[in-house]
Amino acid sequence: MTHLRIGILLALFGGAALLAFGLSWLWDARGSTLPAVPGPAPAVLALIAFALLAVALSLRARLRAQRERRPGARGVDPMLAARAVIFGHASALVSALAAGAYGGSGLFLALTYWEVANRRDQAVYAGLAVLAGAAVCAAALYLQHVCRLPGDGDDSQGPLSSPA
Template sequence: MKQLRVRVLLGVFLVAGVLAWAGSRLWYALGSLPAVPALAPVVLAGIAAVLLATVLSLRARLRAQRERRAGARGVEPMMAARAVLFGQASALVGALAAGVYGGMGLFLVTSDLFLVSARRGQALYAGLSVLAAAALVAVALWLQRVCRLPDDEDPAAPSPAR
């Protein structure tokens, strides 16, 4: 399984941000702008917390397995693979959410809508959502790193013949 690269996540973030900013401008020009959900940062932070608990649990179990401690619960390879997939999907969702809420927040901050107190609250929710999504991406990348095989540690090492 290939590792998810930070460049891909930055690309998703930038494309989503530009599209959200342009879409917000267009939507506002047509007469209204959808609200940023107040629970968006809470949901993203909740997913990051679940992912963090997964990382900490897997890291402890993998350390115990590598050190060959007596009575240590190992990690099944399929479970580790599922965790990596969960982490990669979470990182992509986090980058997408950060881009969307970042683009909307940027539009709200730079437009005359920022003078309206309700829209200042929307900009705050968007900013908090970006922070929560960034935390989600960071934890997801950490999960991917924790579940790497020992052979994957040296990128300069020659790959085995197939």
Template sequence: MRQLPIRVLVGIFGIAGVLAWAVAGTWDSYGSLPGVPLFAPLVLAAIAAALAATALSLRSRLRAQRERRPGAKGVEPMVAARAVVFGQASALVAAPVAGGYGGVAVFLLTAGLAGGTRGSQALYAGCSVVAGAAVVAAGLFLERVCRLPEGGDGSGDDGPGLSAA
């Protein structure tokens, strides 16, 4: 598997942000813009926490396996491969979601925060952008943890779990 380029994620984020800003402006001109749910940043933060916990667990298991500690539980190649796919998929989904919420937040801030409702909506959208960025970062960290070591050809010399990515 190839490593997910950060520039692709930034491009997806930017395109989604511009589209969301334009759609939010159009939608608001025809009526009331739908609200940003309170649970949006909470769900994204929970996904980021799951990705980070998976990455830290795999990192410690791989380190113990490399150091050949007695009783170390190795990492199966398919487990590492699935973790990489989980991290990449999460990052690829979180980038447009965060970009969308970023576009809505920019629209709400530039359209004026008349009333407390728009201010709270802009705050929820901004928190969703931060949580989405945390998902992307945790996904890329998980991908990096499962990467083959330099010079590793997957021949099994470095241990059974290191040839997954």
């Protein structure tokens, strides 16, 4: 599996934002009412970010205890770490797309309908969803960093390496 790169996440975000902005503009130009940005979207993305961060911190603590050979330290199952990284990778990719879509539509709403209270609220929800999507990406990148293996880009020993 390849490493998750910030450039890929930014490209997905930017492409989705441009597409959402353009589609919002076309939708509005046709005289149709734009779909609403769901209010719970930021909370759901923030919950995913929290879950990823909790897993990363838990794995980090267990790996540190294993590396320091503390008595009673529980080891980390490599399959558990791999599943966590895959979950983080997928979550980051999807959240970059979702945050881009919310960002593009929120930007359109902010530029064209800021005076309308309901649409201003939609733009604020979209902005919060962008921030929560960025938090998911940051937590996924941190989880990937915690679970790196030796030889994954540097010559130093990674956290999942066995102690010498």
